[in-house]
Amino acid sequence: MIKIIKKYNIKSILEIGTANSYSSHIFARCGAKVLSLEKNYKMYNLALKNLINSRLNKNIQVLFKDALLYDTNKKFDMIFIDGSKTNYLKFFQKFQDNLNHKGIIITDNINFHKLKIEEVNRRTKKILLRINEYKEFLKKNKLFKTIFLDVGDGISISKKVK
Numbered sequence: 318m319i320k321i322i323k324k325y326n327i328k329s330i331l332e333i334g335t336a337n338s339y340s341s342h343i344f345a346r347c348g349a350k351v352l353s354l355e356k357n358y359k360m361y362n363l364a365l366k367n368l369i370n371s372r373l374n375k376n377i378q379v380l381f382k383d384a385l386l387y388d389t390n391k392k393f394d395m396i397f398i399d400g401s402k403t404n405y406l407k408f409f410q411k412f413q414d415n416l417n418h419k420g421i422i423i424t425d426n427i428n429f430h431k432l433k434i435e436e437v438n439r440r441t442k443k444i445l446l447r448i449n450e451y452k453e454f455l456k457k458n459k460l461f462k463t464i465f466l467d468v469g470d471g472i473s474i475s476k477k478v479k
Contacts, residue, residue: 318423321474322347325421327394333384333408334400338364338377340425344397345376352391356383356400384408392417399425402444405451409475413460421476422461427452428471 321327322344330344335355341364344351355361361381368374380387384400385407394417398408405424416422427448434445452473455463461475 318343319347321421321423322349322395325394325419327421329391329393329417330395330397331389331391331393331412331415332397332399333412334398335364335379336360336399338367338379340397340399341377341379342367342371342373345373349376349395351377352389352393353377353379354382354384354387354400355379356381385411389415391415392420394420396420396422397425398422402426402429403447405448406454409451409454416477418477421474424451424455424473424475426470427465427473428467431470 327349330349330351332341332351332353335341335353341351341353355364358381361379364379368377368379385404393415396412396416398405400408409422429445429448432441432445434442437445455473455475460478462478463473463475466472
């Protein structure tokens with residue numbers, strides 16, 4: 318992530334899915350300002366606790382919000398999607414216009430533990446099907462060029478086509 322942020326000269330980030338704020342801290346260490354949205358109250362409070370104990374808290378703003386219900390006119394150099402896997406497509410479509418003209422959208426956990434649909438329960442199968450649908454959307458999207466990297470649990474990097 319650090320290499321990507323430096324390569325693309327990222328200064329502002331919208332993060333969808335804060336969790337414990339680990340990613341936010343990495344982004345802020347690279348000099349980026351982060352607006353992070355978290356809809357799980359327990360995780361939101363954990364993120365706030367972690368921010369209180371951090372020197373980077375002036376660069377990170379965490380909001381207790383459902384990203385699908387949050388509206389903003391702000392533009393970002395990067396949008397980091399790491400929220401509900403079943404809503405990846407909705408997140409992308411909702412916030413793609415909030416991307417600066419040279420910005421990127423990164424989606425985390427795109428390989429979802431490399432699980433196979435035939436080996437999982439019904440709930441996990443739904444998640445895998447939605448992720449696969451999202452990957453197909455990215456591959457066919459003429460407005461963005463997307464690359465997939467097999468790093469960690471997999472990421473996609475989508476950049477607007479000129």
